[in-house]
Amino acid sequence: MRRIEAGSYYSYLPEGCKLCRKGAKLVLFVTGLCNNRCFYCPVSKAKFGSDVIYANEREVKSAKDFLEEADLMGAEGIAVTGGEPLLKLERVREFVSIAKKLDMHVHLYTAIPADEEKLRKLSAVDEIRFHPPELMNPDAYVEPIKTSKKLGMDAGFEIPAVRFEKRIVEIVNETDAFLNVNQLEVSESNWKHVVERGYRVKDYYVENQDVVREYEKANKFHYCSARFKDVAQFRRRLIRMAMNHPEFYAVTRDGTIICCRIEGDLDLAERILSKWEVEYLRFEEYIETSPDIEVEIREALKSEGLKLSLVERYPTSNRLVVELTEI
Template sequence: MKTPYFSFAVGELPKGCQLCVRGEKLVLFTTGACPRNCFYCPLSPWRRGDVVYANERPVKSTEDVIEEAITQEAKGAGVTGGDPLARLDRTVEYIKLLKERFGRDFHVHLYTTGALATKKNLEKLYDAGLDEIRFHPDLFNPSSKLFRVEIENIKNAFDFDWDVGGEIPAIPGQFERMEWYAEFLDKLGAKFLNVNELEYSEMTLKTLLEMGYEPVSDESAAIKGSLETGLKLLEWGEKNTSLSYHLCTAKLKDAVQLRNRLKRMAKNVAKPYMEITEEGTLRFGVAEYDDLDELYSFLVEEAEVPPEWLYINREKGRIEMPEEVAVELAEAVEGDVKFFVVEEYPTWDRLEVERTPL
């Protein structure tokens, strides 16, 4: 069936996905370290090291994780990497932290290659409170020794009372390997297999093009043939396995999951002079000038703008204000002052997505 989230499903979506599509899942990136080097891995260069992020926020202390979860009003977390098991103690610490702070109902799922999923390591994750584990073995390199280790380790997960599933990209030309993995999980008693539409990133585009893969269009990062491969697996899986399936599309990630997360965050971080748009971005006016203090004094004393409408953002070198105030000032103020209307994500990094000169 087609879901309301521009994705496709067989059976019920895993609990982690249900929360994710509503924007209720904190993305907890516990390390960029990984035992593998997949040709389709989209990680940016600055995340390939041993770093920790909560959504877009760099984590320097446990309080950063808690603060980000509160800002998002998160009801769960997806623990990812890299491979979170490559820094197991750290990952366990964060799972315990979230469970202790937000309660047992705060749902945590985790992605892993399986390479480090020994019985002892899985026991630590289970004892920490992990609710759902998703395995992504080196499915497209089945002759490697690491793949054989991963497949054996996946079997360990069924000794614990949590939801076990798989998560793989839909790679055109690799249907038989995907089919094999679905059968493998089904025989073990797994609950689901998530299939992601393959997308390129700045890190993978050159490699994917050299391998013969192409984007579906100039406007999309999705790879041609991936969606069709995923749909084919769902149709086969519905008839031949008892697994639930979710084909997560590129459109879901951008138009649904990210948008819903931004909207949850925006209402908690927006200042009084900011408008929250339908997309969850923050829209407001800015004025830029070499001397911000001089500009502030001019706007308050000469232009008679109420001080409560102005905010000096020294980090970004500008004075922020309601959009309509910036529009009026742009028509009235002469000289070197520049006025804009900007839209930003309500995220920690405040990514600017649009700037309109006035």
């Protein structure tokens, strides 16, 4: 087993996980619709059951939104997830086709033991991860795994470490598939059901190492810890996004960005900044410029009644503010 960040380890790391580790994978939430009701479902109450599309934090109304997000993070791959993606098969095919034209790796999650006809429609996908709801009836996925591999996809199971299901390991080894086991994360949407079933919750995850150790019997095994998602995957994606911003933004070790925000009469602010040849970005409600803006320019802006703040925020499309201090 090779040990990596934050308690994760593997004997086999699928390509999609390699990109995720680099922070280079865009998460495409393709629909919130799903016919299952897994007690550990991590999908937020706001999204579950709604037919909405998100590329990372960005709501997608058209292909343009998806492309903007892919560009912002310099995506090298996409993870198609939901809800149940296969309830919107044609939509999935459209996004997969766009991603493949951009030479991106595509991996897809599904809880449906899809037949050959459906899998053929997905043959542009590089990697498919089956999730038996609540780990029930894994045998239903034997043929889908074999067919996916025959069609050229890498295939396997991806499951949360809720209990040991011996048959999953047997199928993985019989079909030369991979097994991804995720530490169970507790969120606003699932904590009540998780606690009710007697799982021991620590911080925002469940410690279930005995179960994980049983799954190590799979020949192609990967364990992904909840903390890995924060310290590696998410942080690295933020850094990639931050680096794709204009140079005047300062980038922190956590991948947040620092800038000077200007509010008020933005046309007037633009005239002043242009006069001093200062680089800036204009949004609907404010302008952002360098946090090191010269005192003279700062005073010129303030003397015209403009409000200036030092802002630390996420480089994501929702521009979530971590800290704001008026200057």
